[in-house]
Amino acid sequence: xxxxxxxxxxxxxxxxxxxxxxxxxxxxxxxxxxxxxxxxxxxxxxxxxxxxxxxxxxxxxxxxxxxxxxxxxxxxxxxxxxxxxxxxxxxxxxxxxxxxxxxxxxxxxxxxxxxxxxxxxxxxxxxxxxxxxxxxxxxxxxxxxxxxxxxxxxxxxxxxxxxxxxxxxxxxxxxxxxxxxxxxxxxxxxxxxxxxxxxxxxx
Amino acid sequence: xxxxxxxxxxxxxxxxxxxxxxxxxxxxxxxxxxxxxxxxxxxxxxxxxxxxxxxxxxxxxxxxxxxxxxxxxxxxxxxxxxxxx
Numbered sequence: 458x459x460x461x462x463x464x465x466x467x468x469x470x471x472x473x474x475x476x477x478x479x480x481x482x483x484x485x486x487x488x489x490x491x492x493x494x495x496x497x498x499x500x501x502x503x504x505x506x507x508x509x510x511x512x513x514x515x516x517x518x519x520x521x522x523x524x525x526x527x528x529x530x531x532x533x534x535x536x537x538x539x540x541x542x543x544x545x546x547x548x549x550x551x552x553x554x555x556x557x558x559x560x561x562x563x564x565x566x567x568x569x570x571x572x573x574x575x576x577x578x579x580x581x582x583x584x585x586x587x588x589x590x591x592x593x594x595x596x597x598x599x600x601x602x603x604x605x606x607x608x609x610x611x612x613x614x615x616x617x618x619x620x621x622x623x624x625x626x627x628x629x630x631x632x633x634x635x636x637x638x639x640x641x642x643x644x645x646x647x648x649x650x651x652x653x654x655x656x657x658x659x660x
Numbered sequence: 661x662x663x664x665x666x667x668x669x670x671x672x673x674x675x676x677x678x679x680x681x682x683x684x685x686x687x688x689x690x691x692x693x694x695x696x697x698x699x700x701x702x703x704x705x706x707x708x709x710x711x712x713x714x715x716x717x718x719x720x721x722x723x724x725x726x727x728x729x730x731x732x733x734x735x736x737x738x739x740x741x742x743x744x745x
Binding site: 512519612 | 663666668669672673696700704708710731733734
């Protein structure tokens with residue numbers, strides 16, 4: 458089969474599935490639920506929602522998915538669309554959290570690690586033992602809590618769901634530049650938190 | 661010469677892949693020579709794998725869901741909603 462034929466049959470399959478979805482065919486809906494409920498639940502847990510909250514959130518995402526199904530034209534993947542809904546639900550529930558701030562104090566912490574020539578002034582501590590130990594799970598769990606919602610979302614989508622850059626931008630409705638800033642802040646904040654814990658443990 | 665600060669930033673902000681080949685080579689060479697930058701890069705990677713092990717790598721039951729009825733629950737709710745339409 459030529460590449461063009463293969464591609465057209467894939468898009469035909471997609472179009473056919475889309476029609477079945479729009480008709481709310483139970484089997485098509487079941488496929489979407491089977492494929493995406495667990496990853497959505499896992500992301501919700503990663504974002505700090507308790508078990509029942511996470512389950513409730515997933516139910517809510519699919520309910521909205523069904524409501525807005527007619528607007529889904531298949532231009533993005535079902536996964537992207539579903540995670541986009543999850544993102545909006547999370548933002549609704551976490552209204553107290555700040556949105557993207559122009560100035561985040563973590564940027565200054567990063568800057569303070571270097572001298573005016575860009576050389577390390579405060580190099581990263583050796584955390585090898587901690588990072589390879591069983592305790593790292595607990596440390597990460599604790600430190601994830603210190604992340605603002607959007608930074609945490611970016612980190613979860615990138616590292617846990619292993620989404621590509623373009624997909625994360627679509628899900629969160631942000632630019633690539635914004636994404637780079639957010640992932641940089643998220644990792645810095647996490648690393649600083651782990652380093653502080655590691656240091657306390659060593660002390 | 662690329663600075664440690666630039667390397668640390670490129671690594672943590674996922675921008676390495678979008679750089680030109682020469683820049684990527686320069687960063688690789690720097691990482692190979694600079695123990696602090698290579699430590700930084702390793703730690704950034706380890707943060708990701710530790711998070712995956714915490715949530716993604718373990719079976720969902722261990723993430724804190726005792727029953728495997730998540731999908732069934734969602735489908736029940738969806739079918740009610742569909743019928744109600």
